[in-house]
Amino acid sequence: MSWSDLTHAVLPQSVFLPLWVKLSWALVASAVVLRLTYRLKATVWPAAVVAVLMLLPRTDVLSGYLALAFQTPSVVLVVWALWCWADVIQLRDPVATTPTAVACLGVLLGWALVLDTLNEWPAFFNPQLYALGFASAGLWLVLAVTAAVLLWARVAPRWVLSAVAVLAVYVLLRLPTGNVWDALLDPFVWLALHVQLWRTWRAART
Numbered sequence: 001m002s003w004s005d006l007t008h009a010v011l012p013q014s015v016f017l018p019l020w021v022k023l024s025w026a027l028v029a030s031a032v033v034l035r036l037t038y039r040l041k042a043t044v045w046p047a048a049v050v051a052v053l054m055l056l057p058r059t060d061v062l063s064g065y066l067a068l069a070f071q072t073p074s075v076v077l078v079v080w081a082l083w084c085w086a087d088v089i090q091l092r093d094p095v096a097t098t099p100t101a102v103a104c105l106g107v108l109l110g111w112a113l114v115l116d117t118l119n120e121w122p123a124f125f126n127p128q129l130y131a132l133g134f135a136s137a138g139l140w141l142v143l144a145v146t147a148a149v150l151l152w153a154r155v156a157p158r159w160v161l162s163a164v165a166v167l168a169v170y171v172l173l174r175l176p177t178g179n180v181w182d183a184l185l186d187p188f189v190w191l192a193l194h195v196q197l198w199r200t201w202r203a204a205r206t
Contacts, residue, residue, distance in 0.1 A: 076166055
């Protein structure tokens with residue numbers, strides 16, 4: 001086995017991409033509607049209608065428009081949507097916050113990717129972070145850091161299960177883009193983590 005075998009990009013099979021776009025956006029959009037409407041009235045029908053509409057053959061263009069504007073959701077965002085539905089179905093209170101250690105890690109990763117995208121690293125240091133996400137080294141780095149953070153922060157089983165699910169989907173299917181950073185983070189998740197950390201900071205000051 002050569003070094004190139006370990007570092008070349010492994011992309012998702014093209015047959016999975018349209019299916020991922022349709023299913024992922026239907027799940028995420030319906031979960032957002034569910035979180036917005038369920039507290040007003042304890043019914044899942046508005047969210048269920050949104051999901052069905054986005055999956056019907058004649059109306060699945062809605063997910064296509066979302067993909068044109070926002071690309072595809074990260075696997076993390078899809079797992080959040082599944083937890084939203086699971087909480088309602090099992091009559092549990094939704095988990096509103098991410099463990100602070102995990103939130104800090106996600107925010108730092110997002111800013112590092114911004115620097116990488118804009119090529120604003122110092123001249124003597126350019127880790128080519130996004131490109132690293134296509135290589136096996138990026139996956140091993142994520143596995144090591146995730147395991148360390150989960151053990152150190154002693155998070156609830158839900159977060160351990162979520163981490164395993166996200167990494168399993170990425171390893172098996174390489175969704176959504178073949179890059180591990182896209183499986184972990186997208187603009188919506190990144191902004192939500194900023195909001196959470198800001199609220200945590202405000203609460204600590206009061």
